[in-house]
Amino acid sequence: MSSITEPSGNSGSAPFFSKQATVAKPGFSRWMVPPAALAVHLCIGQAYAFSVFNGPLTKVIGITQSSADDWSLTSLGWIFSLAIVFLGLSAAFAGKWLERVGPRRTMLTAACCFGGGFLVSALGVYLHQIVLLYLGYGVIGGIGLGLGYVSPVSTLIRWFPDRRGMATGMAIMGFGGGAMIAAPLSVALMNHFRSATSIGVAETFVVLGIAYFISMTIGALAIRVPPADWKPAGWTPSATSQSKMISRNHVHIDQALKTPQFYLIWLVLFLNVTAGIGILGQASVMIQESFKDTVSAAAAAGFVGLLSLFNMGGRFVWASASDWIGRKNTYFIFFALGAVLYYLVPGFAASGHIALFVLAYCVILTMYGGGFSTVPAYLADMFGTAFVGGIHGRLLTAWAAAGVAGPVLVNYIRAYEVAQGVAKADAYTMTVHIMAVLLVVGFVCNLLVKRVDDKHHMTDAQLAKGA
Template identity: 90%
Template sequence: MSSITEPGGNASSPSFFSKQATIAQAGFSRWMVPPAALAVHLCIGQAYAFSVFNGPLTKVIGITQSTPDDWSLTTLGWIFSLAIVCLGLSAAFAGKWLEKVGPRRTMFTAACCFGGGFIVSAIGVWTHQIALLYLGYGVIGGIGLGLGYVSPVSTLIRWFPDRRGMATGMAIMGFGGGAMIAAPLSVALMNHFKSATSIGVAETFIVLGIAYFISMSIGALAIRVPPADWKPAGWTPPVETKQKMITRNHVHIDQALKTPQFYLIWLVLFLNVTAGIGILGQASVMIQESFKDTVSAAAAAGFVGLLSLFNMGGRFVWASASDYVGRKNTYFIFFALGAVLYWLVPSFASTGNIALFVLCYCVILSMYGGGFSTVPAYLADMFGTAFVGGIHGRLLTAWAAAGVAGPVLVNYIRAYQVAHGVAKADAYTMTVHIMTVLLVIGFICNLLVKHVHDKHHMTDAQLAAAK
């Protein structure tokens, strides 16, 4: 690691994990940064495949079938919700810390938490203590999710000011695609470790924890940040217009919380995520119950992987498209088309049309993923790039809230209807109609987003002092 020269001419070697040590030197290609981001996001994207563990975890004691002492699906559903809550909270509270210490230290801390969370969860399975799964995957792993999520995104936005949507899409598509790898891998590992006395989940957790720690650590070592005032060769910042709502000014992370735009975009993200995250959390079980005796567990795992593929692809495609059509217009498409598709899904399930059922959810999940990858660019357009990492982190509390609201809507409404005699295949109808209403409300919130008032912008002196 080369040294840096401090004011006054004295050279000193910064700590390997310091922000200064990650500043790129002359000749560094910005295209080296997306692979480092993907090394982290492909790992933490495993969260979207957690539903493949739900069925086996209901048979930890019974092995072949659930017993009264085994965990229920509603009990297990809180593991995923806790992880998303801790993702949002850690991202919110670590926003300023990320800006201070840089992405390398943040990403390595994420590797320790996410990998370590699997180890703690494995102990929870062996001892049959649900509290350890809540602590391991839910809390410790959730913190790793939050730290690992925001640091590559804010770094890529700074490397690609000319293509903000594409940049965030490159990073966040990895999070959406992680389940495409994790779902079949997890099933294969559980089958490998399964025995007469074990369902194979604990052993699978150990393998995944070690593998994810190694991959995320490699990403942390490879990450770089651009020098101060760097910009791509030949690029000229766009002219600021209130119609396009792309600012050349900057809003401080604390001042952003005083604007109505922050809370409207918070609601936009919350409603878009709520409408999709509950389905992801129970995707495997949902398609098997909707098409009983038609879809096997292996096919359901394939459905989870397919959703992951569209989730991943949508993050890149929709975010890249937003560079041309605008962030606000992109969200209009998400809410309008999503509402129509959700309304149609129950009819496809009732008529046994698996193809259209799967197609609808694939498109919905592409827009769900696109919402995640478009929102950082939306924030950069509205508030500038100086503090976008911290602002994005605080906005992710919307994801934390949706991580509770979405699964609760799906799991508990389903449980209530089944308890009152509704067939399992029909138990999701009310839920998806509620999702339709949420998307209509999201459309209205997005409509109300306007340009940030000039009074919130920082002066050059304030910006220099803040840096």
Template identity: 90%
Template structure:
């Protein structure tokens, strides 16, 4: 493949990790790109399974039980929190860099950070230095999470302009499903490495770090971007005036932050995630307290697993459905159906109807996952595909904010209710009704989303200059 040297280039040949070197040659199948994206997202989805390490990490010194110098759960809780914070920060601040250097370099950097974070954390376990776990998994690994999350998305959208929702749904489904692989694998590895002098966590971190680095690197090497002006055979770009609100123009990443549409979609994602994430974290306790004499701890664990399946499946099904329903209409379904289900959930609990209670939360969690996978395509529809990866990265700050707001609302309102004499079985009524109100507000925000004003669109000359 030939290339033209640009000002400042030392050579006319692109480097292996440059954006130019990843341009697909004629005959390349776009269906090779989703597996490359999954190779990354299935790895970083491990973050949802990190809690399996919390118990063992409290017994690094004591081995069989916690010793006085062992770490507490509250101390260890900061590891995951830091990882999510740096996921959001790296996704937000590295977005423009991603668009300039391309997906291969970004995905390989994510592989180095995420895999390297496990290695640093393993050293932290061996030396019993908590700050190394904060630095390793929390900071370095968190940066890998953010870069790995956003880097394949814009590439998939460009390869599948005719099926944007399905394409992003495939990758982001991998993030939801990564924990289902990581949790049993981590437990099996810890049991394998466990001995009289080791709890097996450090060794497990080493194996996972190497395995994730290899898988994510393979994904980065396999990724390709379409040639300029490429489109699927026989596909005609939809007109801007269609009811699905798909633009044929492009908005710069910095200019997107000056539009009301960005902040309305930020609120749409924030409210949808807030309404789901808090319930997800308390699902086991909630169903046991709602059906105290019926649901055992084992059954509650099965309920949590079922919610995880719907969370993962919803990422693909809802995003794929948005290709014909439209992104804005899909979120209308999320907010209307979600608000109705949240309103009636306490009634199902009071009447002892476990089936409707479980079904309601399964649908709610499917829409929670669907919100994550549908929003990248929503952004591409509104702002074009040229900078969608960076714009998506900045929008993920809504996830970080919801990760705080959701659990706080659920936990503190429940604690307040119980402290004021409300029975535990009824303590979630106010909370879920509040979630219904949040979804109504989300409906209004989504209703206000209109086409981006033409003054924000890039000209052909500006777009060519950025490329």
């Protein structure tokens, strides 16, 4: 267990929520930081479980069944979409601010936005004004998602230069696993508050908003950053550098946008996420249509739960493995293995091999989750750690774009195939083959990633000024 061996400067006299006040004092263990990050990521991971509210929200007025004045699923679908869009936008545009004010203030702001978004949404349910749900969970909550996602990750990277992948995997695994807590908790709360005049959603939103605010605030208060030039005891960069791709220099957040590496890694993340997110959203329907009269709705729900487990586990396993085999090689595996599996899946379905079908998608989902957790370490390797939080935030626009592209590809191509008379069991063949092609393109983009040119590196004087 490594601890601080340098003095922490004058952080004791700095304002409590300033960046200087979060500098760790001598004796502080870096292993206290992952729990602080998880306190945030387990909360914002609730986003993956928001669909449990869709059904009840269509019966706010009718209570037992939808009435003519109730909201439609189509209208409700925009709540989650807005949240993901504002996740990407807030992460991108708040990058410089994050680096300037530090993780504590950013995480507290995330707590206020995410928790407050639930409260505004609760008011929207009570008044039956869907605009307030768009504003509350979609816009305000989405901003909380973005700020809460990037700030702990950039801090972990600085604390674990020797295990960047493992560190980011620990936090982002929490984001993937947050839904496993949020889904049953939300259902239990709605059942508790349900009455003859209420479906229990507004009350559930209030409880969740307060609980998430408290948990995220605890994480914000516990977070610490290492002193300048801190390194783990006994560690030197050359001891763990698995390739020449790991830079010891730093690139400013604005300068990073002038490098081809940023856009290539943007495409790497976009293509990996696009190939997974559309399938994740249609997993239940897909397995039932691929194995008609064989897989029940209950079994399909189990399949979705299994995919979530592999999605979560892959975030830690693959990111940790990248510390040993390198980030670029990890993505090579994602794209090569993923393309092969997508190509084979239709054959598994046609031959009735359910076990192989399920196994293939479980492996694919580990790589989908692993893509999220490995990319922050990839960016730190390429651009250094000084501005990695802001650079990571801007890269997350790839997630927002993939969140639209993936479902559109799956849903519209399937609809087109069915309209052309293709059996539903075969309607996904073209889709998954297109996903395989996208992964091949991703393989090429990853291949083109090279070390950042020295002209983009910051000088010592620039680093000292933070400019």
